[in-house]
Amino acid sequence: MTSQETAPPRKARGGGTISSRLTGVDAARGAALLGMMSTHLLPTFGPSPSWEPTFVGLVFSGRSAALFAVLAGIGLALSTGKQEPRHGSDLAAARGGVAMRALVIAVVGLTLGGLDVNVAIILVHYAVLFLCILPFLGLRLRALCFWALGWVLASPVLAYLIRPLLLDTTPPLQLGHNPNAEDLGTPGRLLADLFFTGYYPVFQWISYLLIGLVIGRLALTRTTVQVLLLTGGIIAAAVxxxxxxxxxxxxxxxxxLETLPGIRGYPLESMLQVNLTGLEQTGSWWWLATASPHAGTTLDLLHSSGTAAAVVGFFLLLGKAAERIKVNFLIVLSGPGAMTLSLYSAHVWVVSGFTNQPLPAGWTEEGMYWTQALCAVVIGVCFTLLRRRGPLEWVAHAASRLGSYRPAAVG
Structure with a gap:
């Protein structure tokens, strides 16, 4: 959730710098942030008894979080050699930097996990994903494609077989809350939840980072590649x-599936359109045939990866247009997109202050969302214009530099 890409900047009217790679990728990350915030603050289901999916539920649920993960893979690819991955001591240094960055993200995530907040916080899972992807950072494009395809096809099946074994233990190896520092005392339960039984199952979500690595190893500054990401992503998502x-x-x-025990709460028809949160997805192989958000199935992984690729291609094309006319109109998204760790953490902290509390007089959920979204944009733009990293991005960057440090050889 931190920007790691580097690219030669060009001065632009409208503030900041322009790079078709950096601006486009950061703008996509900013869009993901605002989309994820919308699912936290706005209803994803309509009122009872119909519980019809809302616009936010249909468009942003599942896709915003998946976009974050795909962008993480893209960022890792751009920071480890772009089209030609690093090797030898350079690769070892890059891996050390990524590991230290993951440590910072994990600490932030565990701290936020101690808050009373009705938000599924992604940061600890995000940090574990960074660590899991380290062995793949030195692979070239062809090998990454095979790994990504294999993981997308195999991981949902393996997770379907493993998950019931973890849930059938006494007590079940599932947290039922955001990971926090206290959970470090029960590492088996914590790891089971992070990888298989939690809201963002790392085992399947590795697919997103592998696909992101594949995208990041492409020549992203070429218009043909950008158009391919846009059109190919749309086709994959639709199919x-x-x-x-x-x-x-x-x-x-x-x-x-409706005949299975434990199908309660929202109507299954609505949940299949919005997300399958709260359902164990056991007892029938039909679960593997859904393309529902947060299902973690092959169809879900391919659909959300397709939408992510399309979004990245779209913003890369817009970034190229901004570069051509030398007006950085994407700064409203690339600004917050360059400091998502700080803004996401601040958002969760603010939301925790209103959890299980009535909104202030005159406030609505829509007003709360648009206020936070506007604040995120303004803060992100200001930091960009001042050429400053966000506070948590600064810490993560310092940790990354420390982790990638290699003393010069003597003699």
């Missing part, structure tokens, strides 16, 4: 979502 819809509605998947 996989259509396949999931057919499996559930035309071939009997939803009818079979």
């Amino acid at each position: 996989t979502k259509a396949a999931g819809f057919l499996a559930m509605e035309a071939w009997g998947g939803r009818a079979a």
